Amino acid sequence: MHNKLKLSSVFVCCSLAMSNHVIAQDSVFVGHLADMSGPTSFVGKNYADGVRDSLAYINENGGINGTRLESETIDYAYKVPQAIASYKKWYSRKKMVAMQGWGTADTEALISFVARDKVPVFSASYSGHLTDPTGKNPHTKKPAPYNFFYGASYSDSCRGLVQWAAQDWQNKGGKGKPKFTHLGANHPFPNAPKEACAEYATELGFDVQPAIVISMKPGDFKAQCLSLKSSGSNYGYIGNLGGSVLSLVKSCNTVGVDIQFMSNIWGGDKKIFNAAGEGIKDYIFPTMTPFWEDEMPGMKLVREISKQSDPSGKEQRVHHYVRGVCSTFYMKEAMEWAKENGGITGENIKKGMYVKKNWVPKGLEGVCLAANWSKDDHRGVNQVNIYKGNYNKGNVTAEKVSVVTLERRDDWLGY
Numbered sequence: 001m002h003n004k005l006k007l008s009s010v011f012v013c014c015s016l017a018m019s020n021h022v023i024a025q026d027s028v029f030v031g032h033l034a035d036m037s038g039p040t041s042f043v044g045k046n047y048a049d050g051v052r053d054s055l056a057y058i059n060e061n062g063g064i065n066g067t068r069l070e071s072e073t074i075d076y077a078y079k080v081p082q083a084i085a086s087y088k089k090w091y092s093r094k095k096m097v098a099m100q101g102w103g104t105a106d107t108e109a110l111i112s113f114v115a116r117d118k119v120p121v122f123s124a125s126y127s128g129h130l131t132d133p134t135g136k137n138p139h140t141k142k143p144a145p146y147n148f149f150y151g152a153s154y155s156d157s158c159r160g161l162v163q164w165a166a167q168d169w170q171n172k173g174g175k176g177k178p179k180f181t182h183l184g185a186n187h188p189f190p191n192a193p194k195e196a197c198a199e200y201a202t203e204l205g206f207d208v209q210p211a212i213v214i215s216m217k218p219g220d221f222k223a224q225c226l227s228l229k230s231s232g233s234n235y236g237y238i239g240n241l242g243g244s245v246l247s248l249v250k251s252c253n254t255v256g257v258d259i260q261f262m263s264n265i266w267g268g269d270k271k272i273f274n275a276a277g278e279g280i281k282d283y284i285f286p287t288m289t290p291f292w293e294d295e296m297p298g299m300k301l302v303r304e305i306s307k308q309s310d311p312s313g314k315e316q317r318v319h320h321y322v323r324g325v326c327s328t329f330y331m332k333e334a335m336e337w338a339k340e341n342g343g344i345t346g347e348n349i350k351k352g353m354y355v356k357k358n359w360v361p362k363g364l365e366g367v368c369l370a371a372n373w374s375k376d377d378h379r380g381v382n383q384v385n386i387y388k389g390n391y392n393k394g395n396v397t398a399e400k401v402s403v404v405t406l407e408r409r410d411d412w413l414g415y
Contacts (some may be wrong), residue, residue, distance in 0.1 A: 027068040027333075028344045030055065031090040031099040038078030039216045040103060040189075040244025043266050043320045047124050048073065048278070050324020051100045053308035058328070060308075064335045067344060070094070080106045084113070091117055092103070097330055097346050098122065100324075104189040107147065118346040120147050120334075120353070122327045126265070127192040128155035131378045132414025140414030148353060148373065150327045151288040152384050152406065154264055155415060157175065158197035158237055160286060160365040160384030160404035161262040165235045166204045167402075168260070179232055180206040183224070183248065184239025185216040190264070196415050197237060209233050218243035221251035229257045234351060241266035246275055253279050260284065269318045273389050273396045283389040284401070288381065289322040289367055291398060296366030326368035329361035330380075382406040 032051055035044035038328055055071050063069060072090070075188030076082040076292050083106035090096040091113075099114070101123035103106050106130060114121050123130065128148050135143035152160065162180065169178040180201045184190025198208045211233045225248070228236060236259045245267045252259070260281055268285025290296045293316075302325055307313050338344045341351070358370040371380040386402040406412075 026066065028064070028097045029070045029072075029094040030331075031086065031089065031094070031096045032073040033076050033083055033086060033099065034073050035078045035100045035102055036075040038076075040078050040241060040266070042271070043269070043318075044078075044102060044124075046318050046320040047102070047324040049309055050305075050321040053305045053329050054328035054332075054388040055100075056308040057305045058332055064332065064344060065339055067335075068384060076102075076106070078103055078105075078333060080109050084109060087113060091119060096186050097344055098335070098349055100328060101125070104192055105187065108188060111142050111147060115144070118146060118350070120146050120148060120331070120346055120349045122331050124324070124327070125149065125189070125192075126151050126154045126157070127188070128153040128196055128412070128415050129192065130414075133309075133378050135414070136376055136377050137410060137413045137415060139411070144378065144414075147349060148330070148378060148380065150323060150330055150368065150371065150380060151265065152286070152381050154193040154377060155196035155412065156379070156382055156406045157265055157286045157384050158193040159200045159406055159412075160282065160348060160386060161237060162169070162197060162201045162204055162206065162235070163404050164284065164386050165260065166206070166264065166404045167320055169234065170415045174234070177205055177207040178234040179209050180235045180237070181209040181231060181233040181412050182211040182237050182239060183228070183243070184211070184237075186213050187216060190239025193237075193264070194239070196412065206235070214238075214240055214244060214248055216240055216244050219228045221248050222255050225255045225257050226247075227250040227275050228252065228259065229255060233259055235260050235262060237280075238263040238267045240264075242272075245272055249276055249283075250279055266320065268387070268389060269320065270389075270396045270398065272399075273391045279389055280389060280391045285387055285389060286385055287385045288364070288369055289319050289326065290317055292316050292322075298360075298364035298367030301363040302367055320369060326361070326364065329364055329368070330359070330371065333359075333361055377408065379408060379413065382408060 034048035074086045099121045101121045104125040104127045107123040107125040119155045130144045130147040132140040133145040182194050263285045334349045337352035338348035342348050369381050373380045384404045387398045388401045389398045
């Protein structure tokens with residue numbers, strides 16, 4: 001009897017060990033950095049919901065062909081040291097194979113870490129500095145072989161906006177050189193496209209004015225608006241987001257600035273227009289996905305994914321949420337390729353990003369723009385959809401005014 005018990009115990013131990021081993025093989029870990037309480041939380045919460053709902057939906061629907069995605073979301077409040085600490089913890093303790101990231105400062109700070117550890121990062125930073133994987137362009141600050149993002153870079157979006165502005169100036173019969181001004185905080189996020197966009201604006205014939213520094217925090221920006229007014233700028237690119245953008249628009253309305261505002265992708269959405277009310281007029285902004293109420297085929301899947309955190313299906317998601325879905329589903333399909341081609345490791349996921357051309361994740365047709373990543377060019381998307389937003393007596397409208405496809409110029413890679 002005693003021997004039988006010992007044998008039974010050994011069997012149970014072995015079974016548990018085997019079971020744990022199987023479980024370890026049947027799951028991989030994905031880290032998720034989010035800003036839900038810091039200066040970019042105005043949109044950070046929406047994007048984070050898109051990523052978390054997508055991860056949950058993928059697990060609920062079979063994972064990566066049977067492999068479960070273990071994940072943890074950390075609100076790092078837009079603080080670079082916390083982002084680095086979270087990354088190190090996930091990599092050393094969780095054997096992270098991929099990460100869904102967030103901001104420009106932290107993503108750029110982690111470039112060398114993720115390249116060394118071979119951990120693909122799918123960020124919500126669209127900094128052009130993340131697009132050169134080999135350092136092919138001599139202007140590239142640092143090669144970023146393991147960095148990916150869904151959408152046009154901040155630089156390409158801004159280039160698309162100045163293309164639109166050049167045409168707009170002509171259509172309005174503008175005389176002489178139109179003036180262009182960059183507005184934003186002295187911070188890696190709004191600064192990311194500043195130099196590249198100013199160069200292209202000059203190339204297109206704009207008279208580029210000195211940039212005006214606007215805090216990322218909401219405030220009274222009348223002094224900056226008076227500087228803008230005295231410069232006579234015709235087109236202003238807003239590099240900030242959320243409350244800062246609202247404060248800027250209201251302050252400039254107060255002092256009577258007559259300018260065409262154009263914003264980065266985080267600075268224009270229906271939440272902003274509702275909050276600004278009648279103060280917003282013909283506001284130009286880029287998008288990379290349809291809006292919630294648009295009837296594209298892939299929106300059916302987006303709405304199903306949304307039910308992970310809103311079972312009622314009544315919540316109206318902003319387009320930042322939808323980009324979080326796209327980012328996660330490109331990663332998912334790269335993981336599926338990796339599983340079939342050597343296993344779900346960071347290195348294989350990266351290889352999986354180069355396999356498909358004109359790539360739209362299955363089920364998200366009409367939602368995610370067709371993307372093309374290659375070993376020497378991480379500009380996945382070079383199309384910019386440009387919209388005009390207005391608030392009319394309680395109704396927010398957003399109409400598409402242009403689609404710009406940017407060249408893949410070598411001198412723009414990584415920049």
